[in-house]
Each structure stands twice: as structure tokens, then as C-alpha cells.
Amino acid sequence: MDFMHPLTRMRVERVDEPPYVIDERVFRKFDQRWNAFGRILYDREAPFYRRGMYDKIPDIVISGKEGYSRIDFAKTMGAWTVHDFFHGAFSWEPLKDPNAVMPRPILDKYVVEDPEWMSERVKEVAKLYGASLVGICELNRRWLYSRDINGDEIMIPEEFRYAIVMAVRMNPEAIKKTPSFDACTETALGYSRMAFVVSCLAEFIRSLGYKAIPMGNDTALSIPLAIDAGLGELGRNGLLITPEYGPCVRICKLFTDLPLKPDKPIRFGVSEFCRGCKLCAQMCEAGAIMDRDDPSFEIFSPCNNRGILRWAVNHDKCYSFWVENGGDCSTCIAVCPFTSVFLI
Numbered sequence: 524m525d526f527m528h529p530l531t532r533m534r535v536e537r538v539d540e541p542p543y544v545i546d547e548r549v550f551r552k553f554d555q556r557w558n559a560f561g562r563i564l565y566d567r568e569a570p571f572y573r574r575g576m577y578d579k580i581p582d583i584v585i586s587g588k589e590g591y592s593r594i595d596f597a598k599t600m601g602a603w604t605v606h607d608f609f610h611g612a613f614s615w616e617p618l619k620d621p622n623a624v625m626p627r628p629i630l631d632k633y634v635v636e637d638p639e640w641m642s643e644r645v646k647e648v649a650k651l652y653g654a655s656l657v658g659i660c661e662l663n664r665r666w667l668y669s670r671d672i673n674g675d676e677i678m679i680p681e682e683f684r685y686a687i688v689m690a691v692r693m694n695p696e697a698i699k700k701t702p703s704f705d706a707c708t709e710t711a712l713g714y715s716r717m718a719f720v721v722s723c724l725a726e727f728i729r730s731l732g733y734k735a736i737p738m739g740n741d742t743a744l745s746i747p748l749a750i751d752a753g754l755g756e757l758g759r760n761g762l763l764i765t766p767e768y769g770p771c772v773r774i775c776k777l778f779t780d781l782p783l784k785p786d787k788p789i790r791f792g793v794s795e796f797c798r799g800c801k802l803c804a805q806m807c808e809a810g811a812i813m814d815r816d817d818p819s820f821e822i823f824s825p826c827n828n829r830g831i832l833r834w835a836v837n838h839d840k841c842y843s844f845w846v847e848n849g850g851d852c853s854t855c856i857a858v859c860p861f862t863s864v865f866l867i
Contacts, residue, residue, distance in 0.1 A: 535766045537787040541750050542794070543757060543832065545665075546820055550830030552669035553744065557825050559842040561672050566825065569839065576845050583849040590703025591849065599704050599850065602711035605718050606739070612722035615736045617729045632732030639784040645687060645724070652723040653716055654689035655772065656765060658752030658786045662686045662778060666744045666751075677742060683734065683778040685785065687724065688745070688752040690765060690772040691717045698771055699857045702808070706857075707850035713773035714739065721775040733781040745774040753786040756793035760803040760812055760855035761836035764793045769861030794818065796860075797834070803855040809844035811837040812855060 555561050562569040584593045611618045621627065635641045646657040662684060668677050697709035717739060725735035736742070746763045749755060754774075755765035762770040766789070804814035813823070813834045822829060826838035845851050856862055 595704035605715035612718035655692040656690040660751035717775035759797035811840040
């Protein structure tokens with residue numbers, strides 16, 4: 524249902540086509556090895572080649588700088604636990620060997636008679652597990668990575684017709700402490716929560732007798748799929764802007780053969796707002812966000828895919844700042860006016 528956004532006073536409306544522009548002449552599927560974390564391993568020309576985000580931690584934690592103590596860093600490491608160590612969260616196959624005292628029953632495949640009704644149940648269950656926002660779209664395969672972080676070609680069988688995209692909100696008060704470790708901890712919690720949510724939803728779908736491929740940042744591009752699923756629009760900061768939480772979210776998604784009804788994309792004036800705002804560009808300590816008025820097809824880093832109309836972010840500058848900081852930065856989230864209307 525359409526509604527009025529409290530910040531822009533613009534109507535959030537469902538539209539037939541996603542609010543992005545693609546130049547099909549130059550667009551190609553993106554190779555995951557060319558995002559910042561892949562280039563750490565493979566791109567000898569990257570300014571951060573073989574440089575980890577935590578390389579400078581021993582010096583940082585003894586510096587005495589507020590928000591960067593040994594205890595603060597330990598909190599961040601603890602918050603990553605579910606995402607980093609529960610590898611089953613992103614398994615393409617049903618999970619095995621449960622830590623339970625009794626066997627699980629094997630039931631007949633659930634027959635979906637009404638995909639729209641099933642879609643509502645999926646959304647209810649996803650939110651029960653911890654998703655803040657849920658949308659569904661037909662899987663546009665242009666958003667699959669051509670190859671994964673190991674260089675293996677990504678092949679998703681045609682039976683996986685739908686993507687369920689979920690956003691997990693973060694606490695804006697913690698994010699506003701960026702780039703300190705308190706904000707890094709909130710980012711880590713977001714990733715661990717999304718691992719929990721997407722793995723639980725995958726097992727829910729598998730328990731009905733259908734297939735599910737859960738994922739975080741791997742396998743496919745999260746933001747365009749979230750736009751296709753009606754969760755938001757792309758902002759100047761290169762992030763998904765949602766009407767409810769602005770960019771203060773983390774995204775996970777799941778591919779499935781479960782019969783579902785796709786949602787329509789939305790528009791609520793993000794590009795128009797970002798043209799005049801420029802606050803994220805002005806406040807970015809790395810100088811990674813463009814302050815030009817209009818989006819373009821120009822790219823500024825090998826991390827940028829060609830053929831997409833947007834304000835491209837210079838990820839070379841962004842990740843290099845993370846290395847110096849000893850943790851990720853969320854300034855572009857913290858200062859975004861759409862984050863400021865997020866009431867927790």
C-alpha cells in the first residue's frame with residue numbers, strides 16, 4: 524500500500540519497473556573477485572592488496588583512543604561469531620546432524636495452492652526469525668555473480684525462480700558512533716543476525732519440501748535484488764535506502780523453487796533527494812563518495828560494475844580507510860537523513 528514518507532513528504536508507491544537504468548551494451552555480470560574483499564586476494568594493483576582490516580589492531584588497541592580499546596575490539600569479534608563460524612547458515616544443501624535427542628520426521632511435500640497466500644506466510648515467518656523487512660522478486664539472473672570469491676563459475680538451476688530478500692535493521696545510535704569499534708560491533712551483529720535469519724528461513728522452506736539457497740553477500744548482488752523485491756532504492760552512498768530504516772540495514776537473500784507471488788519495486792524520491800543532499804559525500808572521511816549533482820555511468824574503481832547509472836563509490840578509498848581505522852566505517856549510514864527518521 525502506498526504511504527507518505529515522513530522525511531521527504533514524497534509518496535512511497537509501487538511501480539511496475541525497478542527504479543534503475545542499465546546500459547545493456549556494456550553491462551556484464553560482476554565477478555565477485557573484483558569487489559574489495561576479492562581484490563585483497565587477487566588484485567596486485569589494488570592499494571590494499573593483501574592488507575587485512577585488522578592488520579593494525581595491535582597498535583590501535585594500545586593507543587588509548589576512546590572507542591578503540593581492547594575490550595571494545597573483543598566485543599566486535601564476539602559479534603561476528605554466528606556469521607563467521609556457523610558455515611551452515613549459507614549452505615546450499617539441507618543441514619545435517621542436528622544437535623537433537625530425537626530424529627526429525629520426514630513429511631510429504633506441502634502443496635502450495637495459492638502463491639500469494641504462501642508469500643504472506645513466508646514474510647510472517649521471516650519476521651518471526653528476525654527480519655525487519657521482507658520482499659519477494661523473480662530472480663533476475665543478471666544480478667548473479669559470474670564467478671565467486673574462489674573464481675568458480677556460479678550456476679543457479681532454472682528451478683530457482685524466486686528471491687526472498689530480507690533486511691535486518693541496525694541500531695542507529697550505535698552506528699552514529701562510527702568509525703569506533705562500537706559501530707563496528709553493531710555492523711557485526713547485523714551480519715550475525717542475518718546469518719541466523721536466512722538459515723532459519725531456508726530450513727523452514729526445506730521442511731515444506733522445497734529447495735532453498737541462502738546467502739549473505741555471496742552468490743549475487745544484494746542491493747539490486749532488494750530493489751527488485753520492493754525494499755527500497757539506491758542512494759548516493761551506494762547503499763539501499765529503505766523508507767522504514769534508511770540505509771541502516773544489512774541485507775540477506777534466499778533463492779527458492781517455492782511458488783510465490785513477487786512484490787513490485789517502489790519509488791519514493793531517493794535519487795531526487797540525494798541530488799540535493801550530498802551530506803554523505805561531505806562527511807565521508809575517505810572522500811569515497813561523489814558530490815556531483817547527477818548520477819552517471821562513470822566508474823571510479825574496479826569494484827564498480829559498468830553499465831549502471833548511479834553515483835559510483837570509490838571503494839579503493841573506502842576500504843583503505845577501513846585498514847587504517849582497524850574496522851569498518853558507517854559514516855555514510857550515520858549521517859544519512861533517512862537514517863535520522865528511524866525511531867527504535
